[in-house]
Amino acid sequence: MSQQQQRHGPTGIDDPxxxxxxxxxxxxxxxxxxxxxxxxxxxxxxxxxxGIVGESGSGKTMFASAILDSVDDPGxxxxxxxxxxxxGEPVDILSLSHDELKALRWKEIAFVVQGAQSGFNxxxxxxDHFIETLRTHDADIxxxxxxxxxxxxxxxxxxxxxxxxxxxxxxGGQKQRALIALGLILEPDVLVMDEPTAALDLLMQRSIVSxxxxxxxEYSLTIVFxxxxxxxxxxxxxxxxxxxxxxVVEIGPxxxxxxxxxxxxxxxxxxxxxxxxxxxxEMDIIEGSAPDPVxxxxxxxxxxxxxxxxxxxxxxxxxxxxxxxxxxxACHYPDAAKEAxxxxxxxxxx
Numbered sequence: 001m002s003q004q005q006q007r008h009g010p011t012g013i014d015d016p017x018x019x020x021x022x023x024x025x026x027x028x029x030x031x032x033x034x035x036x037x038x039x040x041x042x043x044x045x046x047x048x049x050x051g052i053v054g055e056s057g058s059g060k061t062m063f064a065s066a067i068l069d070s071v072d073d074p075g076x077x078x079x080x081x082x083x084x085x086x087x088g089e090p091v092d093i094l095s096l097s098h099d100e101l102k103a104l105r106w107k108e109i110a111f112v113v114q115g116a117q118s119g120f121n122x123x124x125x126x127x128d129h130f131i132e133t134l135r136t137h138d139a140d141i142x143x144x145x146x147x148x149x150x151x152x153x154x155x156x157x158x159x160x161x162x163x164x165x166x167x168x169x170x171x172g173g174q175k176q177r178a179l180i181a182l183g184l185i186l187e188p189d190v191l192v193m194d195e196p197t198a199a200l201d202l203l204m205q206r207s208i209v210s211x212x213x214x215x216x217x218e219y220s221l222t223i224v225f226x227x228x229x230x231x232x233x234x235x236x237x238x239x240x241x242x243x244x245x246x247x248v249v250e251i252g253p254x255x256x257x258x259x260x261x262x263x264x265x266x267x268x269x270x271x272x273x274x275x276x277x278x279x280x281x282e283m284d285i286i287e288g289s290a291p292d293p294v295x296x297x298x299x300x301x302x303x304x305x306x307x308x309x310x311x312x313x314x315x316x317x318x319x320x321x322x323x324x325x326x327x328x329x330a331c332h333y334p335d336a337a338k339e340a341x342x343x344x345x346x347x348x349x350x
Contacts, residue, residue, distance in 0.1 A: 245301025
């Protein structure tokens with residue numbers, strides 16, 4: 001972890017590479033306005049790995065889209081998203097023109113889409129994807145393809161075979177690693193990854209996580225790792241931000257989230273993860289369903305599913321307050337949550 005990362009709150013990090021303030025994404029639908037990202041405030045530190053975790057429909061993918069101002073119509077993004085290059089003035093991403101955004105994407109901030117198969121055009125060889133990306137950004141093709149071959153070696157692929165292959169000729173793990181190499185071709189500072197291990201078996205998932213740790217060190221990357229799998233990202237991430245109801249409800253160092261999470265949702269999410277010392281019958285189930293974006297409940301968005309919820313929870317939206325060193329949770333009763341919802345993985349270790 002970089003020594004520049006002195007503070008790890010949701011905002012106020014000493015050396016942020018991304019600052020997000022009041023970021024909201026709204027879709028106007030026939031049945032009403034749908035808020036799928038709700039006034040998110042979050043800083044991402046330079047050269048950190050941050051895991052963005054939550055159930056489907058929690059707002060994770062919209063968070064990724066907001067970083068690159070790539071929300072599809074008819075959705076619209078409001079708020080502030082600022083990128084801080086290592087050398088140069090801060091960049092207000094939401095004020096960039098189409099051409100300026102095109103220059104920023106891939107060269108400064110790269111986005112690895114969910115599902116490796118959807119990341120490649122099935123009619124093009126893998127090598128042509130690298131060439132097209134280089135050409136689109138006016139990069140030197142010869143130098144870029146030499147870098148592509150090195151990147152493919154870095155992700156443990158044989159360059160000649162991969163570059164001459166179509167996506168359907170590769171395994172899921174090969175496609176995912178090739179997509180990571182493609183994301184790094186223009187040497188970005190930030191790599192945003194949306195469910196990068198989806199549809200891969202457990203062994204390959206762990207392999208990809210290990211690979212990302214190596215690439216992060218080798219290329220001094222900042223990685224935003226978006227996943228529904230809290231257990232998967234804990235070994236890789238410096239910090240974890242848990243999303244629920246289209247906002248961040250807890251954020252802190254990975255080890256603190258695992259050992260002393262303060263939000264009932266985080267604790268119940270941890271208890272849905274199977275572990276060796278726990279039988280499947282003992283696994284927790286989070287009853288109820290995620291909030292409807294057209295009809296988000298007032299107060300705490302988790303209150304309808306929370307065993308601790310009372311009248312205050314139903315009426316007052318809790319702020320993201322400190323619950324430890326560099327650790328914040330949006331809950332009125334974080335201490336009570338720790339007592340009421342024991343963490344199964346800690347009890348299994350005792």
